[in-house]
Amino acid sequence: MTHHFEARDARRIFRSASGATVRALDGVSVEVPQGAFLAVTGPSGGGKTTLLALLAALDRPTSGTILFGGADLNEASESERTRLRRRFGIVFQQTHMLRGLPLWENVTYPLVPRGTPPIERRRIASALLERVGLKGREASSPEELSGGEGQRAGVARALAGDPEALLADEPTSDLDRDSAASVVALFQEFHASGRTVIVATHDESFLGLATHRCRLRNGRLE
Amino acid sequence: MSSFAAVARTGVASVLLHPLRSLVAVVSIVAVVLPYAAGAGVAEGLLDQAEASIREGADLYVTGTRFGRPAPLPDEALGRVRAITGVRSVTPRIVGEVRLGIERLDAIVVGLPPERLPPSASCVEGRLFAAGALNELVFGRELARRLHLRVGDMVPPFYRNDAGERISTVVGLFDADSPVWAAHLVFCSLETASAIFAQEGLVTGLLVDCDPGYRPAVMAAILRLDRIAAPDAHGPVAAAVASREELRALMPQSLRHLHGIFHLHFVLAFAVGIPLLMVVSGLGLPERRREAALLKATGWMTDQLLLRGMVESLILCAIGASAALLLAWGWLGPLNARGIAGVFLPGAEAAPAFAVPYRLAPAPALMAFVVSFAIVSVGTVYSTWRAATAPPALALR
Numbered sequence: 001m002t003h004h005f006e007a008r009d010a011r012r013i014f015r016s017a018s019g020a021t022v023r024a025l026d027g028v029s030v031e032v033p034q035g036a037f038l039a040v041t042g043p044s045g046g047g048k049t050t051l052l053a054l055l056a057a058l059d060r061p062t063s064g065t066i067l068f069g070g071a072d073l074n075e076a077s078e079s080e081r082t083r084l085r086r087r088f089g090i091v092f093q094q095t096h097m098l099r100g101l102p103l104w105e106n107v108t109y110p111l112v113p114r115g116t117p118p119i120e121r122r123r124i125a126s127a128l129l130e131r132v133g134l135k136g137r138e139a140s141s142p143e144e145l146s147g148g149e150g151q152r153a154g155v156a157r158a159l160a161g162d163p164e165a166l167l168a169d170e171p172t173s174d175l176d177r178d179s180a181a182s183v184v185a186l187f188q189e190f191h192a193s194g195r196t197v198i199v200a201t202h203d204e205s206f207l208g209l210a211t212h213r214c215r216l217r218n219g220r221l222e
Numbered sequence: 223m224s225s226f227a228a229v230a231r232t233g234v235a236s237v238l239l240h241p242l243r244s245l246v247a248v249v250s251i252v253a254v255v256l257p258y259a260a261g262a263g264v265a266e267g268l269l270d271q272a273e274a275s276i277r278e279g280a281d282l283y284v285t286g287t288r289f290g291r292p293a294p295l296p297d298e299a300l301g302r303v304r305a306i307t308g309v310r311s312v313t314p315r316i317v318g319e320v321r322l323g324i325e326r327l328d329a330i331v332v333g334l335p336p337e338r339l340p341p342s343a344s345c346v347e348g349r350l351f352a353a354g355a356l357n358e359l360v361f362g363r364e365l366a367r368r369l370h371l372r373v374g375d376m377v378p379p380f381y382r383n384d385a386g387e388r389i390s391t392v393v394g395l396f397d398a399d400s401p402v403w404a405a406h407l408v409f410c411s412l413e414t415a416s417a418i419f420a421q422e423g424l425v426t427g428l429l430v431d432c433d434p435g436y437r438p439a440v441m442a443a444i445l446r447l448d449r450i451a452a453p454d455a456h457g458p459v460a461a462a463v464a465s466r467e468e469l470r471a472l473m474p475q476s477l478r479h480l481h482g483i484f485h486l487h488f489v490l491a492f493a494v495g496i497p498l499l500m501v502v503s504g505l506g507l508p509e510r511r512r513e514a515a516l517l518k519a520t521g522w523m524t525d526q527l528l529l530r531g532m533v534e535s536l537i538l539c540a541i542g543a544s545a546a547l548l549l550a551w552g553w554l555g556p557l558n559a560r561g562i563a564g565v566f567l568p569g570a571e572a573a574p575a576f577a578v579p580y581r582l583a584p585a586p587a588l589m590a591f592v593v594s595f596a597i598v599s600v601g602t603v604y605s606t607w608r609a610a611t612a613p614p615a616l617a618l619r
Contacts, residue, residue: 053613053615058615059614059615079523082523092618096618098239109517109520115227
């Protein structure tokens with residue numbers, strides 16, 4: 001059976017400037033079927049972000065294989081991997097907004113290389129910002145947003161390209177209860193449309209939605 | 223909207239996205255391009271004036287030589303040249319340098335018949351010197367101003383010859399299309415010039431105008447003359463002839479030489495400026511890396527990031543080069559090439575007292591723009607390429 005996402009014996013080793021090696025991921029195998037909701041849990045430093053980066057084609061494993069739709073991402077060129085990422089929505093742990101650009105531009109910046117006209121981008125941004133509870137903040141700059149607002153804007157950006165899968169790294173970690181609930185609802189709505197969701201989280205709300213779970217500690221599956 | 227146009231548009235916006243980085247890049251471009259544009263402007267202006275002088279000069283310039291060096295010609299050479307078929311007119315001329323006033327200002331005395339004053343020089347006050355009159359001087363207006371002389375003033379003796387010292391009179395002031403002339407020249411009769419330099423019966427050159435079509439034949443005939451004049455106590459004087467075309471090629475050579483030296487200095491300055499510009503254009507490298515990684519992570523292709531960087535570089539160069547050219551115009555026009563004129567005009571003060579000629583030619587401006595663009599692009603595009611080819615996760619950590 002072909003899975004939507006799959007990691008086979010994936011290892012990711014980082015070398016620090018001092019030459020020390022850190023095994024961020026140590027032989028992890030995960031299968032994510034099409035339309036699944038995978039919750040990746042575990043303590044901080046366990047390897048959740050690294051696994052997410054490998055599955056999202058943001059990084060390459062030191063060894064092992066990452067598959068997307070059965071295709072080996074290790075064999076894909078950088079441009080093929082970039083093209084592939086257009087099919088994902090990625091929510092980063094830090095908001096990573098472009099300072100100086102208004103919020104609507106930030107949210108729809110991934111659509112620029114696809115040639116979406118600014119008027120259409122603005123319309124999409126307004127709709128998405130409304131969905132994440134940031135209605136009327138189109139012209140705000142990222143510096144004006146609180147941590148929670150920034151995280152919700154990050155979710156809006158991930159949804160801008162109407163992706164077939166959503167990969168999120170602790171999307172509710174900085175949010176209050178109400179905001180977190182609205183983000184969880186967005187993910188639930190996204191998943192309900194038959195699309196795949198992978199979330200690294202400590203949030204119990206997400207665990208309730210998950211169809212699949214895995215727990216990482218010290219780079220290994222527990 | 224095509225993705226190309228959409229991405230290019232973000233390059234324009236990127237200039238404003240990082241105002242400090244953009245400002246420093248523009249200032250650096252201006253610092254490198256401005257002196258070059260100003261220097262090239264003065265050189266071009268002087269070349270234009272040299273061309274104009276030659277254009278309104280004579281068909282042939284005859285001088286004497288001894289040991290292959292310039293030597294004065296005896297008066298009698300005038301008659302021998304005039305007798306050649308095809309010669310329309312021959313004008314004797316004396317040109318020599320003197321120092322005037324308590325400031326000991328360098329000036330060039332030009333002695334010639336009054337009717338042969340260059341058309342671009344016109345008497346604006348008083349009158350011209352009379353033909354054959356002694357010690358009547360017509361000063362360039364700027365030179366007169368610097369020497370505090372007015373029409374009717376007596377010029378204390380500034381030369382001494384066998385006849386002793388003579389007081390001269392300022393009978394007129396002239397202005398010329400070439401401000402350098404008005405700042406350095408004194409016109410007078412041949413007789414006055416002979417007296418000033420104590421070289422009676424000698425001239426420094428002959429200006430020969432020919433009938434249409436006769437110039438090559440006249441030139442050959444002068445060179446074929448057995449003797450342009452009878453030998454004096456030191457032996458014969460040989461004739462040397464230069465045509466208008468030869469002068470056109472030769473006269474600006476010294477300016478072009480200076481221009482060349484200036485170009486060399488500019489290249490050296492640029493060699494020093496290149497690392498500066500590259501550092502400047504890569505300023506905020508961590509920020510650029512993070513930005514490139516974020517855009518890659520959200521689906522921007524490497525070539526789209528490079529296009530964005532190229533457009534940003536183009537805008538910065540256009541702003542920098544335009545600002546540099548505007549400032550160069552201000553430096554050459556309202557500020558009268560203060561500080562740079564002396565590079566091209568030996569003897570000119572740091573703040574020249576005459577209007578320094580200049581022309582901002584398109585070619586040097588374009589060259590400065592292209593080189594700036596190439597360098598800023600290398601800094602911008604290279605740092606973007608480095609960031610774009612690394613896995614985005616590493617730069618976003």
